[in-house]
Amino acid sequence: MTTRPKVAFIGTGGTISSRGRDSLDLLDYTATDDRLDAHAILDAIPDLRTIAEVIPVAFRAAPSPAIGFAEWRDLVRQCEDLAAEHPDLAGIVIGHGTATLEETAYALSLTLTVEVPVVLVGSQRPISALSSDAGLNLVAAVRAAAAPGSRGRGVLVVLNDEIQAAREVTKTSVARLQTFRTPDFGVLGQVDGATVRYYRRAERGHAPGTPFDIRGLDGLPRVDVSYAYADADGTAVRAFRDAGARGLVSAGLAPGMAPPGEADALAEAARAGLVVVMSTRAGSGVVPLTTRLRQRGILSADNLTPQKARILLALALTRTREPEAVAEFFATY
Known part of the structure; x- marks a missing residue:
């Protein structure tokens, strides 16, 4: 019997956790202020448990415009605690709203202290929507986090079956599923079904081992x-x-x-x-x-x-x- 890799899933809120008024509520779902925590998201996507032993970690369910330095610092600490508690941890996935996902990803890519792959994932459609991308995006993120080839690449961003580098990726569209792009250089790789493929590396420095330690800071210089x-x-x-x-x-x-x-x-x-x-x-x-x-x-x-x-x-x-x-x-x- 094949052993499933162990992957932690930290839920921070965002569209990937949101429930709208009904399945056709694709744009105004934030009005409900209804977001699932990590445990509830895993319950809503039971297929995740067939590909990995997923450890749900409740963080705080917030819209991504409300996420900034304090959350970055606490995520660094949380990832460190998870890696220490689970020596066999294959990777960490962080669910995040797409509005500031690229900023959190880059901040973590400069400040994390763990060696295990960390993947940020979001969705363009709420988890309650007809044809939501939340489930498959999360499956792809878990597969990428667990893949041995993901180690040593810095923080990764996975949506729409594409793997992007935290430093390079940016959100380019309000509502289209292919919103996250790397304009100058393109994707690092792709997740096709159960296969995770890489085609290039991002060359700039990244954590762990950077000189930036925010674990004990109350804030950053303005x-x-x-x-x-x-x-x-x-x-x-x-x-x-x-x-x-x-x-x-x-x-x-x-x-x-x-x-x-x-x-x-x-x-x-x-x-x-x-x-x-x-x-x-x-x-x-x-x-x-x-x-x-x-x-x-x-x-x-x-x-x-x-x-x-x-x-x-x-x-x-x-x-x-x-x-x-x-x-x-x-x-x-």
Whole structure:
């Protein structure tokens, strides 16, 4: 008899746990505020128990816009506890709402302390919906987490039978099932039935073994994102400074610019001692570290989206405020 792999499932809420008013409620299901915990989700998808010994872990059932640093820290601790309690654990799956799934995935990919694969999974349709993707997405995530080939790849994101890297993936559509994409590089692999296949690796550094330890922190340094648009005059940048920001990320105009008023405000912030990083609202591509950016004391986010650049900058600021050292973190992670 084949031994089933042991996989922990942590439920944090989100669409994958949500129940709408009826099976045709695909868009307004959050109005019910009805979400299943990890145990109830497993009961609703009994097929999971045929492919793995799944350990349900109740975390807290929240909509993903309510998830941030405190949950990231507690998930790091939870994963550490699970790995210690179950030495034979093959992997960990975290159910999560899709709105901020990519941010949680990247934060965990920089801060986890465990060696076992950690996979984040969500769904575009609530678990109660006709033709919901929740069940099959969770099956695929459990299979990916249990696969030996998933070890050493950092945090993974699995939806729609595709395996993506936490650093690279982003949500690209409000309602389509193929919403999670990696614009520049494509998927790492795929889950086809019981087969988990990989075709490439993400090259940037990831946990465990990073210098970022959030287990004992009460919070991260404040880092805000300023969105660039025609005629932006720096009002948001100055407001963030006044609110106590220690770092700023510009969601700049591609390939990494801001309107004159905004650019002046960013340069003023850098001269005042804030660490300022230029990303782009384009959604893909590397921001070149141009002469103009250097002259203004602004760093490049490499190809990180603004929301992920914010996470890395906040973590970097727990280690250093030297721009050169922060730049090295962006080149490494």
